[in-house]
Amino acid sequence: MTTFLQQLVNGLSLGSIYALIALGYTMVYGVLRLINFAHGDVYMVGAYVGYYVSRRLQGREPSIGSALLVMLVAMVVCGILGILIERLAYRPVRREARLTLLITAIGVSLFIENAAQLVFGPDPKFFPSLAPRADFHFAGMRLTSEQITVIAVSVLLMVLLRFFILKTRTGKAMRAVSFSLDAAKLMGISTDWIISVTFALGSALAAAAGVLIAMQIPKIDPLMGIPYGLKAFVAAVLGGIGSVPGAVLGGLLIGTSEVMVVGYLSSTYRDAIAFGILILVLILRPQGLLGRVQKEKV
Amino acid sequence: MSAILEVRDLSVSYGAIVALKGVSLSLAEGEIVTLIGANGAGKTTTLRAIMGLVRTAGGEVLYRGAPTRSSKTHQLVRDGLVLVPEGRIVFANLSVQENLEMGAYARRDGGVAADLDRVCALFPRLKERRRQTAGTLSGGEQQMLAIGRAMMSGPKVLLLDEPSLGLAPIVVHAIFEAIREIHRSGVPVLLVEQNANAALRHSDRAYVLETGRVALEGPSAEVAANPKVKEAYLGE
Ligand SMILES: Nc1ncnc2c1ncn2[C@@H]1O[C@H](COP(=O)(O)OP(=O)(O)O)[C@@H](O)[C@H]1O
Ligand SMILES: [Mg+2]
Numbered sequence: 001m002t003t004f005l006q007q008l009v010n011g012l013s014l015g016s017i018y019a020l021i022a023l024g025y026t027m028v029y030g031v032l033r034l035i036n037f038a039h040g041d042v043y044m045v046g047a048y049v050g051y052y053v054s055r056r057l058q059g060r061e062p063s064i065g066s067a068l069l070v071m072l073v074a075m076v077v078c079g080i081l082g083i084l085i086e087r088l089a090y091r092p093v094r095r096e097a098r099l100t101l102l103i104t105a106i107g108v109s110l111f112i113e114n115a116a117q118l119v120f121g122p123d124p125k126f127f128p129s130l131a132p133r134a135d136f137h138f139a140g141m142r143l144t145s146e147q148i149t150v151i152a153v154s155v156l157l158m159v160l161l162r163f164f165i166l167k168t169r170t171g172k173a174m175r176a177v178s179f180s181l182d183a184a185k186l187m188g189i190s191t192d193w194i195i196s197v198t199f200a201l202g203s204a205l206a207a208a209a210g211v212l213i214a215m216q217i218p219k220i221d222p223l224m225g226i227p228y229g230l231k232a233f234v235a236a237v238l239g240g241i242g243s244v245p246g247a248v249l250g251g252l253l254i255g256t257s258e259v260m261v262v263g264y265l266s267s268t269y270r271d272a273i274a275f276g277i278l279i280l281v282l283i284l285r286p287q288g289l290l291g292r293v294q295k296e297k298v
Numbered sequence: 299m300s301a302i303l304e305v306r307d308l309s310v311s312y313g314a315i316v317a318l319k320g321v322s323l324s325l326a327e328g329e330i331v332t333l334i335g336a337n338g339a340g341k342t343t344t345l346r347a348i349m350g351l352v353r354t355a356g357g358e359v360l361y362r363g364a365p366t367r368s369s370k371t372h373q374l375v376r377d378g379l380v381l382v383p384e385g386r387i388v389f390a391n392l393s394v395q396e397n398l399e400m401g402a403y404a405r406r407d408g409g410v411a412a413d414l415d416r417v418c419a420l421f422p423r424l425k426e427r428r429r430q431t432a433g434t435l436s437g438g439e440q441q442m443l444a445i446g447r448a449m450m451s452g453p454k455v456l457l458l459d460e461p462s463l464g465l466a467p468i469v470v471h472a473i474f475e476a477i478r479e480i481h482r483s484g485v486p487v488l489l490v491e492q493n494a495n496a497a498l499r500h501s502d503r504a505y506v507l508e509t510g511r512v513a514l515e516g517p518s519a520e521v522a523a524n525p526k527v528k529e530a531y532l533g534e
Contacts, residue, residue, distance in 0.1 A: 182351055185351070185370075
Protein backbone atom coordinates (compact mmCIF):
# COMPACT_ATOMS: atom_id res chain seq x y z
CA MET A 1 0.00 0.00 0.00
CA THR A 2 2.78 2.39 0.93
CA THR A 3 4.57 1.54 -2.29
CA PHE A 4 1.40 2.25 -4.18
CA LEU A 5 0.93 5.63 -2.53
CA GLN A 6 4.56 6.44 -3.18
CA GLN A 7 4.12 5.57 -6.85
CA LEU A 8 0.95 7.60 -6.95
CA VAL A 9 2.75 10.69 -5.67
CA ASN A 10 5.57 10.15 -8.14
CA GLY A 11 3.02 9.70 -10.90
CA LEU A 12 1.08 12.83 -10.03
CA SER A 13 4.29 14.81 -9.94
CA LEU A 14 5.31 13.63 -13.40
CA GLY A 15 1.72 14.00 -14.55
CA SER A 16 1.67 17.65 -13.50
CA ILE A 17 4.55 18.26 -15.89
CA TYR A 18 2.67 16.58 -18.73
CA ALA A 19 -0.43 18.54 -17.80
CA LEU A 20 1.40 21.88 -17.97
CA ILE A 21 2.70 21.05 -21.44
CA ALA A 22 -0.59 19.54 -22.58
CA LEU A 23 -2.37 22.80 -21.73
CA GLY A 24 -0.40 24.57 -24.45
CA TYR A 25 -1.31 21.96 -27.05
CA THR A 26 -4.95 22.09 -26.17
CA MET A 27 -5.25 25.89 -26.01
CA VAL A 28 -3.51 26.40 -29.34
CA TYR A 29 -5.62 23.69 -30.88
CA GLY A 30 -8.65 25.45 -29.44
CA VAL A 31 -8.02 28.71 -31.26
CA LEU A 32 -6.31 27.50 -34.45
CA ARG A 33 -7.23 23.81 -34.82
CA LEU A 34 -3.50 23.26 -35.13
CA ILE A 35 -1.28 20.69 -33.43
CA ASN A 36 1.70 22.86 -32.59
CA PHE A 37 4.47 20.30 -33.01
CA ALA A 38 7.04 22.87 -31.91
CA HIS A 39 5.46 23.02 -28.46
CA GLY A 40 7.73 20.35 -26.94
CA ASP A 41 10.71 22.31 -28.21
CA VAL A 42 9.48 25.45 -26.50
CA TYR A 43 9.48 23.41 -23.31
CA MET A 44 13.12 22.48 -24.00
CA VAL A 45 14.04 26.14 -24.60
CA GLY A 46 12.38 26.94 -21.27
CA ALA A 47 14.71 24.52 -19.52
CA TYR A 48 17.72 26.08 -21.22
CA VAL A 49 16.69 29.63 -20.39
CA GLY A 50 16.32 28.44 -16.82
CA TYR A 51 19.77 26.91 -17.02
CA TYR A 52 21.46 30.10 -18.23
CA VAL A 53 19.66 32.28 -15.71
CA SER A 54 20.60 29.87 -12.90
CA ARG A 55 24.23 29.98 -13.97
CA ARG A 56 24.18 33.75 -13.63
CA LEU A 57 22.71 33.44 -10.17
CA GLN A 58 25.25 30.87 -9.05
CA GLY A 59 27.30 31.79 -6.07
CA ARG A 60 24.19 32.97 -4.33
CA GLU A 61 22.60 30.80 -1.70
CA PRO A 62 19.98 28.53 -3.24
CA SER A 63 16.62 29.94 -2.27
CA ILE A 64 12.98 29.78 -3.20
CA GLY A 65 13.27 33.36 -4.43
CA SER A 66 15.95 32.63 -6.97
CA ALA A 67 14.09 29.52 -8.13
CA LEU A 68 11.01 31.63 -8.74
CA LEU A 69 13.06 34.23 -10.58
CA VAL A 70 14.53 31.57 -12.86
CA MET A 71 11.10 30.22 -13.62
CA LEU A 72 9.64 33.64 -14.28
CA VAL A 73 12.37 34.62 -16.73
CA ALA A 74 12.02 31.30 -18.57
CA MET A 75 8.26 31.81 -18.79
CA VAL A 76 8.57 35.34 -20.17
CA VAL A 77 11.24 34.41 -22.71
CA CYS A 78 9.25 31.42 -23.94
CA GLY A 79 6.04 33.44 -24.00
CA ILE A 80 7.75 35.78 -26.44
CA LEU A 81 9.15 32.82 -28.37
CA GLY A 82 5.64 31.40 -28.68
CA ILE A 83 4.33 34.71 -30.03
CA LEU A 84 7.19 34.84 -32.55
CA ILE A 85 6.59 31.28 -33.73
CA GLU A 86 2.95 32.07 -34.41
CA ARG A 87 3.69 35.42 -36.08
CA LEU A 88 6.54 34.25 -38.27
CA ALA A 89 5.63 30.67 -39.09
CA TYR A 90 1.91 30.01 -38.65
CA ARG A 91 0.20 33.30 -39.41
CA PRO A 92 1.43 33.53 -43.02
CA VAL A 93 -0.03 30.09 -43.80
CA ARG A 94 -3.11 30.23 -41.59
CA ARG A 95 -5.49 30.42 -44.55
CA GLU A 96 -3.77 27.65 -46.47
CA ALA A 97 -4.72 23.99 -46.41
CA ARG A 98 -4.57 22.21 -43.07
CA LEU A 99 -1.72 20.03 -44.31
CA THR A 100 0.40 23.10 -45.02
CA LEU A 101 -0.05 24.21 -41.44
CA LEU A 102 0.87 20.77 -40.16
CA ILE A 103 4.03 20.60 -42.25
CA THR A 104 4.96 24.10 -41.14
CA ALA A 105 4.63 23.01 -37.51
CA ILE A 106 6.93 20.05 -38.08
CA GLY A 107 9.38 22.37 -39.83
CA VAL A 108 9.38 24.80 -36.90
CA SER A 109 10.03 21.92 -34.53
CA LEU A 110 13.00 20.66 -36.54
CA PHE A 111 14.31 24.19 -36.84
CA ILE A 112 14.24 24.80 -33.09
CA GLU A 113 15.82 21.43 -32.32
CA ASN A 114 18.68 22.05 -34.71
CA ALA A 115 19.13 25.67 -33.75
CA ALA A 116 19.30 24.56 -30.13
CA GLN A 117 22.05 22.06 -30.89
CA LEU A 118 23.92 24.87 -32.58
CA VAL A 119 23.39 27.49 -29.89
CA PHE A 120 23.30 25.43 -26.69
CA GLY A 121 25.59 22.64 -27.92
CA PRO A 122 24.53 19.05 -28.51
CA ASP A 123 25.87 17.70 -25.21
CA PRO A 124 23.68 17.47 -22.14
CA LYS A 125 24.07 20.13 -19.47
CA PHE A 126 23.57 19.73 -15.76
CA PHE A 127 21.00 21.98 -14.21
CA PRO A 128 22.33 23.66 -11.07
CA SER A 129 20.36 23.22 -7.91
CA LEU A 130 18.19 26.24 -7.34
CA ALA A 131 16.44 25.80 -4.07
CA PRO A 132 17.58 24.17 -0.86
CA ARG A 133 16.50 20.57 -1.13
CA ALA A 134 15.15 18.25 1.47
CA ASP A 135 13.23 15.02 1.77
CA PHE A 136 10.03 14.76 3.71
CA HIS A 137 8.81 11.50 5.18
CA PHE A 138 5.15 11.05 5.56
CA ALA A 139 3.24 7.84 6.24
CA GLY A 140 6.14 5.78 4.98
CA MET A 141 6.43 7.79 1.77
CA ARG A 142 9.34 9.91 0.70
CA LEU A 143 8.49 13.25 -0.83
CA THR A 144 11.35 15.21 -2.30
CA SER A 145 11.26 18.98 -2.17
CA GLU A 146 11.38 18.94 -5.98
CA GLN A 147 8.24 16.85 -6.16
CA ILE A 148 6.47 19.16 -3.76
CA THR A 149 7.61 22.15 -5.79
CA VAL A 150 6.39 20.56 -9.01
CA ILE A 151 2.97 19.83 -7.62
CA ALA A 152 2.61 23.17 -5.82
CA VAL A 153 3.74 25.26 -8.78
CA SER A 154 1.59 23.28 -11.23
CA VAL A 155 -1.49 23.61 -9.08
CA LEU A 156 -0.88 27.33 -8.67
CA LEU A 157 -0.41 27.88 -12.41
CA MET A 158 -3.48 25.84 -13.28
CA VAL A 159 -5.62 27.75 -10.79
CA LEU A 160 -4.38 31.04 -12.23
CA LEU A 161 -5.04 29.82 -15.76
CA ARG A 162 -8.52 28.71 -14.85
CA PHE A 163 -9.28 32.07 -13.32
CA PHE A 164 -7.91 33.82 -16.40
CA ILE A 165 -9.93 31.77 -18.86
CA LEU A 166 -13.19 31.84 -16.93
CA LYS A 167 -13.23 35.32 -15.45
CA THR A 168 -11.24 37.82 -17.49
CA ARG A 169 -12.39 39.61 -20.61
CA THR A 170 -9.47 38.25 -22.62
CA GLY A 171 -10.06 34.75 -21.29
CA LYS A 172 -13.69 34.87 -22.34
CA ALA A 173 -12.62 36.10 -25.75
CA MET A 174 -10.26 33.12 -25.96
CA ARG A 175 -13.19 30.80 -25.38
CA ALA A 176 -15.21 32.70 -27.96
CA VAL A 177 -12.41 32.39 -30.52
CA SER A 178 -12.08 28.70 -29.85
CA PHE A 179 -15.79 28.27 -30.54
CA SER A 180 -15.81 30.25 -33.78
CA LEU A 181 -13.12 32.49 -35.21
CA ASP A 182 -15.53 34.35 -37.48
CA ALA A 183 -18.17 34.89 -34.83
CA ALA A 184 -15.46 36.23 -32.51
CA LYS A 185 -14.35 38.71 -35.18
CA LEU A 186 -17.97 39.83 -35.46
CA MET A 187 -17.84 40.81 -31.77
CA GLY A 188 -15.03 43.25 -32.52
CA ILE A 189 -12.48 40.86 -31.05
CA SER A 190 -9.04 41.13 -32.61
CA THR A 191 -8.55 37.42 -33.13
CA ASP A 192 -4.87 37.89 -34.02
CA TRP A 193 -4.30 39.37 -30.60
CA ILE A 194 -6.17 36.56 -28.86
CA ILE A 195 -4.15 33.98 -30.80
CA SER A 196 -0.94 35.70 -29.71
CA VAL A 197 -2.06 35.66 -26.09
CA THR A 198 -2.89 31.97 -26.40
CA PHE A 199 0.55 31.13 -27.75
CA ALA A 200 2.21 33.23 -25.06
CA LEU A 201 0.28 31.53 -22.27
CA GLY A 202 0.79 28.00 -23.57
CA SER A 203 4.49 28.60 -24.14
CA ALA A 204 4.97 30.13 -20.69
CA LEU A 205 3.37 27.07 -19.09
CA ALA A 206 5.65 24.81 -21.12
CA ALA A 207 8.64 26.83 -19.94
CA ALA A 208 7.57 26.41 -16.33
CA ALA A 209 7.35 22.67 -16.94
CA GLY A 210 10.81 22.74 -18.51
CA VAL A 211 12.37 24.40 -15.48
CA LEU A 212 10.51 22.12 -13.07
CA ILE A 213 11.67 18.96 -14.80
CA ALA A 214 15.22 20.29 -15.19
CA MET A 215 15.35 20.86 -11.44
CA GLN A 216 14.44 17.24 -10.90
CA ILE A 217 16.38 15.30 -13.50
CA PRO A 218 18.71 17.47 -13.64
CA LYS A 219 20.15 16.85 -17.07
CA ILE A 220 18.96 18.82 -20.09
CA ASP A 221 19.66 18.43 -23.79
CA PRO A 222 18.33 19.95 -27.03
CA LEU A 223 16.15 16.93 -27.83
CA MET A 224 14.56 16.59 -24.39
CA GLY A 225 11.38 18.16 -25.74
CA ILE A 226 10.58 15.25 -28.01
CA PRO A 227 9.50 12.57 -25.53
CA TYR A 228 7.84 15.04 -23.17
CA GLY A 229 6.16 16.82 -26.02
CA LEU A 230 4.82 13.60 -27.46
CA LYS A 231 3.49 12.33 -24.15
CA ALA A 232 1.92 15.66 -23.33
CA PHE A 233 0.31 15.60 -26.76
CA VAL A 234 -1.09 12.16 -25.97
CA ALA A 235 -2.31 13.58 -22.67
CA ALA A 236 -4.12 16.37 -24.49
CA VAL A 237 -5.75 13.88 -26.87
CA LEU A 238 -6.69 11.59 -24.00
CA GLY A 239 -8.34 14.47 -22.11
CA GLY A 240 -10.01 15.71 -25.29
CA ILE A 241 -8.01 18.14 -27.38
CA GLY A 242 -9.38 21.64 -27.00
CA SER A 243 -10.53 20.96 -23.45
CA VAL A 244 -8.54 22.68 -20.70
CA PRO A 245 -9.67 20.47 -17.80
CA GLY A 246 -9.14 17.53 -20.17
CA ALA A 247 -5.48 18.44 -20.62
CA VAL A 248 -4.95 18.43 -16.85
CA LEU A 249 -6.78 15.14 -16.40
CA GLY A 250 -4.97 13.58 -19.35
CA GLY A 251 -1.59 14.72 -18.05
CA LEU A 252 -2.18 13.28 -14.60
CA LEU A 253 -3.43 9.99 -16.04
CA ILE A 254 -0.51 9.60 -18.43
CA GLY A 255 2.03 10.49 -15.73
CA THR A 256 0.50 8.12 -13.20
CA SER A 257 0.14 5.22 -15.59
CA GLU A 258 3.71 5.67 -16.77
CA VAL A 259 5.09 5.55 -13.23
CA MET A 260 2.86 2.59 -12.32
CA VAL A 261 3.91 0.63 -15.38
CA VAL A 262 7.57 1.27 -14.67
CA GLY A 263 7.12 0.45 -11.00
CA TYR A 264 5.05 -2.70 -11.31
CA LEU A 265 5.94 -4.08 -14.74
CA SER A 266 9.12 -3.01 -16.41
CA SER A 267 10.81 0.22 -17.38
CA THR A 268 10.90 -1.15 -20.93
CA TYR A 269 7.28 -0.03 -21.25
CA ARG A 270 7.92 3.52 -20.02
CA ASP A 271 7.23 5.07 -23.41
CA ALA A 272 5.01 2.32 -24.78
CA ILE A 273 2.23 2.97 -22.30
CA ALA A 274 1.51 6.50 -23.56
CA PHE A 275 1.23 5.32 -27.13
CA GLY A 276 -0.83 2.32 -26.12
CA ILE A 277 -3.23 4.75 -24.47
CA LEU A 278 -3.21 6.98 -27.55
CA ILE A 279 -4.21 4.08 -29.79
CA LEU A 280 -6.95 3.02 -27.38
CA VAL A 281 -8.34 6.54 -27.18
CA LEU A 282 -8.35 6.94 -30.93
CA ILE A 283 -10.25 3.69 -31.31
CA LEU A 284 -12.64 3.90 -28.37
CA ARG A 285 -13.23 7.60 -27.75
CA PRO A 286 -11.61 9.83 -30.37
CA GLN A 287 -13.03 13.00 -28.81
CA GLY A 288 -11.17 12.20 -25.57
CA LEU A 289 -12.47 11.92 -22.02
CA LEU A 290 -13.77 15.46 -21.65
CA GLY A 291 -13.80 16.58 -25.28
CA ARG A 292 -16.84 17.59 -27.25
CA VAL A 293 -17.62 15.94 -30.53
CA GLN A 294 -16.86 18.77 -32.87
CA LYS A 295 -17.81 19.67 -36.35
CA GLU A 296 -14.88 20.17 -38.67
CA LYS A 297 -13.90 23.79 -38.74
CA VAL A 298 -14.35 25.24 -42.23
CA MET B 299 -30.52 60.54 -49.37
CA SER B 300 -26.92 59.73 -48.56
CA ALA B 301 -25.99 56.11 -48.13
CA ILE B 302 -24.38 54.99 -44.87
CA LEU B 303 -23.48 51.71 -46.52
CA GLU B 304 -22.84 51.31 -50.21
CA VAL B 305 -21.82 48.22 -52.14
CA ARG B 306 -20.48 48.88 -55.64
CA ASP B 307 -20.11 46.21 -58.27
CA LEU B 308 -18.99 43.57 -55.81
CA SER B 309 -17.59 40.27 -57.11
CA VAL B 310 -16.62 37.24 -55.05
CA SER B 311 -15.38 33.81 -56.11
CA TYR B 312 -14.80 30.67 -54.11
CA GLY B 313 -12.16 29.01 -56.26
CA ALA B 314 -13.92 28.21 -59.50
CA ILE B 315 -17.37 29.08 -58.14
CA VAL B 316 -18.36 32.66 -58.91
CA ALA B 317 -20.75 33.63 -56.12
CA LEU B 318 -21.21 37.35 -56.80
CA LYS B 319 -21.07 38.92 -60.24
CA GLY B 320 -21.11 42.66 -59.66
CA VAL B 321 -23.63 43.32 -56.91
CA SER B 322 -24.49 46.93 -56.09
CA LEU B 323 -26.77 48.05 -53.31
CA SER B 324 -27.10 50.79 -50.76
CA LEU B 325 -28.56 51.49 -47.36
CA ALA B 326 -29.43 54.97 -46.09
CA GLU B 327 -30.03 56.34 -42.61
CA GLY B 328 -33.51 55.49 -41.40
CA GLU B 329 -34.09 52.59 -43.78
CA ILE B 330 -34.84 48.92 -43.49
CA VAL B 331 -33.68 47.33 -46.72
CA THR B 332 -34.15 43.69 -47.50
CA LEU B 333 -32.13 41.40 -49.71
CA ILE B 334 -34.11 38.37 -50.79
CA GLY B 335 -33.28 35.48 -53.06
CA ALA B 336 -33.28 31.73 -53.34
CA ASN B 337 -30.89 29.45 -51.51
CA GLY B 338 -27.42 29.85 -53.03
CA ALA B 339 -28.16 33.22 -54.67
CA GLY B 340 -25.26 34.87 -52.83
CA LYS B 341 -26.97 36.67 -49.96
CA THR B 342 -24.68 35.38 -47.23
CA THR B 343 -21.65 35.98 -49.41
CA THR B 344 -22.73 39.60 -49.88
CA LEU B 345 -22.93 40.16 -46.13
CA ARG B 346 -19.67 38.34 -45.44
CA ALA B 347 -17.93 40.40 -48.10
CA ILE B 348 -19.28 43.61 -46.56
CA MET B 349 -17.81 42.51 -43.21
CA GLY B 350 -14.47 41.60 -44.73
CA LEU B 351 -14.88 37.91 -43.93
CA VAL B 352 -14.35 36.80 -47.53
CA ARG B 353 -11.90 38.16 -50.04
CA THR B 354 -13.50 40.17 -52.83
CA ALA B 355 -12.43 39.79 -56.45
CA GLY B 356 -13.68 43.21 -57.51
CA GLY B 357 -15.77 46.18 -56.55
CA GLU B 358 -15.81 48.03 -53.27
CA VAL B 359 -17.74 48.62 -50.09
CA LEU B 360 -18.15 52.09 -48.64
CA TYR B 361 -19.11 52.47 -45.01
CA ARG B 362 -19.92 56.02 -43.96
CA GLY B 363 -18.38 57.21 -47.20
CA ALA B 364 -15.02 55.49 -46.77
CA PRO B 365 -13.81 52.31 -48.49
CA THR B 366 -13.53 49.37 -46.09
CA ARG B 367 -10.87 47.52 -48.06
CA SER B 368 -8.07 48.17 -45.58
CA SER B 369 -10.15 47.59 -42.44
CA LYS B 370 -10.27 44.28 -40.66
CA THR B 371 -13.56 42.77 -39.60
CA HIS B 372 -13.12 43.60 -35.92
CA GLN B 373 -12.32 47.22 -36.77
CA LEU B 374 -15.51 47.55 -38.81
CA VAL B 375 -17.44 46.16 -35.86
CA ARG B 376 -15.79 48.67 -33.56
CA ASP B 377 -16.92 51.39 -35.99
CA GLY B 378 -20.49 50.20 -35.65
CA LEU B 379 -20.96 47.91 -38.65
CA VAL B 380 -22.47 44.82 -37.04
CA LEU B 381 -23.63 41.49 -38.49
CA VAL B 382 -25.88 38.86 -36.96
CA PRO B 383 -24.55 35.88 -38.91
CA GLU B 384 -26.45 33.10 -40.61
CA GLY B 385 -27.10 30.23 -38.23
CA ARG B 386 -26.79 32.66 -35.25
CA ILE B 387 -23.46 31.22 -34.06
CA VAL B 388 -23.93 32.05 -30.40
CA PHE B 389 -20.97 30.94 -28.31
CA ALA B 390 -22.44 27.67 -27.10
CA ASN B 391 -19.64 27.21 -24.56
CA LEU B 392 -20.29 30.59 -22.91
CA SER B 393 -23.19 31.61 -20.71
CA VAL B 394 -25.92 33.91 -22.03
CA GLN B 395 -24.47 36.70 -19.92
CA GLU B 396 -20.98 36.11 -21.29
CA ASN B 397 -22.31 36.09 -24.86
CA LEU B 398 -23.78 39.52 -24.24
CA GLU B 399 -20.49 40.65 -22.71
CA MET B 400 -18.71 39.49 -25.86
CA GLY B 401 -21.08 41.66 -27.87
CA ALA B 402 -19.78 44.63 -25.89
CA TYR B 403 -16.17 43.40 -26.05
CA ALA B 404 -14.84 46.35 -28.02
CA ARG B 405 -17.07 49.04 -26.53
CA ARG B 406 -15.28 51.98 -24.96
CA ASP B 407 -18.27 54.23 -24.46
CA GLY B 408 -20.41 54.27 -21.35
CA GLY B 409 -23.55 52.90 -22.98
CA VAL B 410 -23.07 49.23 -22.17
CA ALA B 411 -25.23 49.09 -19.04
CA ALA B 412 -28.08 50.93 -20.77
CA ASP B 413 -27.88 48.59 -23.75
CA LEU B 414 -27.96 45.56 -21.47
CA ASP B 415 -31.18 46.91 -19.98
CA ARG B 416 -32.60 47.39 -23.48
CA VAL B 417 -31.73 43.83 -24.45
CA CYS B 418 -33.30 42.47 -21.27
CA ALA B 419 -36.42 44.54 -21.84
CA LEU B 420 -36.69 43.36 -25.45
CA PHE B 421 -35.96 39.71 -24.64
CA PRO B 422 -36.98 39.01 -21.04
CA ARG B 423 -36.24 35.34 -21.61
CA LEU B 424 -32.55 36.07 -22.01
CA LYS B 425 -32.56 37.79 -18.66
CA GLU B 426 -34.12 34.75 -17.01
CA ARG B 427 -31.53 32.49 -18.58
CA ARG B 428 -28.47 34.64 -18.31
CA ARG B 429 -26.50 32.10 -16.27
CA GLN B 430 -27.38 29.24 -18.59
CA THR B 431 -24.91 28.02 -21.20
CA ALA B 432 -25.95 29.40 -24.59
CA GLY B 433 -25.78 25.93 -26.11
CA THR B 434 -28.75 24.85 -24.00
CA LEU B 435 -31.08 27.52 -25.44
CA SER B 436 -33.76 26.75 -27.99
CA GLY B 437 -33.29 27.94 -31.58
CA GLY B 438 -35.53 30.96 -31.04
CA GLU B 439 -33.75 31.92 -27.85
CA GLN B 440 -30.40 31.57 -29.59
CA GLN B 441 -31.59 33.95 -32.30
CA MET B 442 -32.71 36.40 -29.60
CA LEU B 443 -29.29 36.07 -28.04
CA ALA B 444 -27.55 36.63 -31.36
CA ILE B 445 -29.57 39.80 -31.90
CA GLY B 446 -29.15 40.90 -28.28
CA ARG B 447 -25.43 40.34 -28.57
CA ALA B 448 -25.33 42.50 -31.70
CA MET B 449 -27.25 45.24 -29.87
CA MET B 450 -24.55 45.14 -27.20
CA SER B 451 -22.00 46.09 -29.86
CA GLY B 452 -23.65 49.49 -30.21
CA PRO B 453 -24.44 49.10 -33.92
CA LYS B 454 -24.71 52.11 -36.22
CA VAL B 455 -25.72 49.75 -39.04
CA LEU B 456 -27.17 46.31 -38.43
CA LEU B 457 -26.94 43.46 -40.94
CA LEU B 458 -29.01 40.35 -40.31
CA ASP B 459 -28.62 37.07 -42.18
CA GLU B 460 -31.83 35.03 -42.21
CA PRO B 461 -32.86 35.70 -38.61
CA SER B 462 -36.13 33.80 -39.07
CA LEU B 463 -34.61 30.62 -40.47
CA GLY B 464 -36.02 27.48 -38.88
CA LEU B 465 -38.10 29.28 -36.26
CA ALA B 466 -41.75 28.80 -35.34
CA PRO B 467 -44.11 31.53 -36.66
CA ILE B 468 -44.70 33.02 -33.22
CA VAL B 469 -40.97 33.33 -32.64
CA VAL B 470 -40.48 34.79 -36.12
CA HIS B 471 -43.00 37.44 -35.17
CA ALA B 472 -41.07 38.29 -32.01
CA ILE B 473 -37.82 38.49 -33.95
CA PHE B 474 -39.28 40.86 -36.54
CA GLU B 475 -40.74 43.00 -33.76
CA ALA B 476 -37.29 43.21 -32.21
CA ILE B 477 -35.76 44.22 -35.53
CA ARG B 478 -38.34 46.98 -35.91
CA GLU B 479 -37.61 48.13 -32.39
CA ILE B 480 -33.89 48.36 -33.13
CA HIS B 481 -34.69 50.24 -36.31
CA ARG B 482 -36.92 52.67 -34.43
CA SER B 483 -34.03 53.45 -32.13
CA GLY B 484 -32.25 54.92 -35.15
CA VAL B 485 -30.28 52.02 -36.59
CA PRO B 486 -30.60 51.34 -40.33
CA VAL B 487 -31.04 47.64 -41.07
CA LEU B 488 -30.04 45.44 -43.99
CA LEU B 489 -32.11 42.30 -43.71
CA VAL B 490 -31.32 39.15 -45.66
CA GLU B 491 -34.21 36.73 -45.83
CA GLN B 492 -35.52 33.70 -47.65
CA ASN B 493 -38.83 34.40 -45.96
CA ALA B 494 -39.67 36.98 -48.64
CA ASN B 495 -43.19 37.56 -47.39
CA ALA B 496 -42.22 38.79 -43.97
CA ALA B 497 -39.12 40.58 -45.25
CA LEU B 498 -41.06 42.61 -47.84
CA ARG B 499 -43.71 43.53 -45.30
CA HIS B 500 -41.14 44.82 -42.83
CA SER B 501 -38.91 46.80 -45.18
CA ASP B 502 -38.79 50.07 -47.12
CA ARG B 503 -36.86 48.85 -50.13
CA ALA B 504 -35.86 45.48 -51.49
CA TYR B 505 -33.26 43.87 -53.70
CA VAL B 506 -33.82 40.51 -55.33
CA LEU B 507 -30.66 38.52 -55.81
CA GLU B 508 -30.47 35.79 -58.45
CA THR B 509 -27.31 33.73 -58.94
CA GLY B 510 -24.96 36.47 -57.86
CA ARG B 511 -26.72 39.38 -59.59
CA VAL B 512 -29.34 41.91 -58.51
CA ALA B 513 -32.30 40.94 -60.68
CA LEU B 514 -34.74 43.50 -59.35
CA GLU B 515 -34.81 46.40 -56.90
CA GLY B 516 -37.27 48.97 -55.70
CA PRO B 517 -39.67 49.94 -52.93
CA SER B 518 -40.77 46.79 -51.12
CA ALA B 519 -44.42 47.24 -52.01
CA GLU B 520 -43.57 47.42 -55.72
CA VAL B 521 -41.27 44.44 -55.52
CA ALA B 522 -43.94 42.47 -53.71
CA ALA B 523 -46.42 43.36 -56.46
CA ASN B 524 -44.10 42.18 -59.23
CA PRO B 525 -45.66 39.09 -60.86
CA LYS B 526 -42.35 37.25 -61.14
CA VAL B 527 -41.56 37.86 -57.50
CA LYS B 528 -45.04 36.71 -56.57
CA GLU B 529 -44.55 33.51 -58.43
CA ALA B 530 -40.97 32.73 -57.45
CA TYR B 531 -40.73 34.01 -53.87
CA LEU B 532 -44.16 34.60 -52.46
CA GLY B 533 -45.67 31.33 -53.55
CA GLU B 534 -48.73 32.90 -55.14
N1 LIG C 1 -17.22 28.56 -48.43
C1 LIG C 1 -17.67 28.32 -49.68
N2 LIG C 1 -16.95 27.60 -50.55
C2 LIG C 1 -17.39 27.36 -51.79
N3 LIG C 1 -18.55 27.80 -52.27
C3 LIG C 1 -19.34 28.53 -51.46
C4 LIG C 1 -18.94 28.82 -50.12
N4 LIG C 1 -19.91 29.56 -49.54
C5 LIG C 1 -20.87 29.71 -50.48
N5 LIG C 1 -20.53 29.10 -51.63
C6 LIG C 1 -21.30 29.08 -52.89
O1 LIG C 1 -21.56 30.43 -53.24
C7 LIG C 1 -22.88 30.58 -53.70
C8 LIG C 1 -23.60 31.59 -52.85
O2 LIG C 1 -23.77 31.09 -51.55
P1 LIG C 1 -24.39 31.93 -50.35
O3 LIG C 1 -23.82 33.29 -50.38
O4 LIG C 1 -24.25 31.15 -49.12
O5 LIG C 1 -25.92 32.01 -50.80
P2 LIG C 1 -27.22 32.31 -49.95
O6 LIG C 1 -26.82 32.92 -48.66
O7 LIG C 1 -28.00 33.25 -50.82
O8 LIG C 1 -27.95 31.03 -49.77
C9 LIG C 1 -23.51 29.20 -53.68
O9 LIG C 1 -23.39 28.64 -54.94
C10 LIG C 1 -22.66 28.45 -52.69
O10 LIG C 1 -22.64 27.09 -53.01
MG1 LIG D 1 -27.26 32.25 -46.77
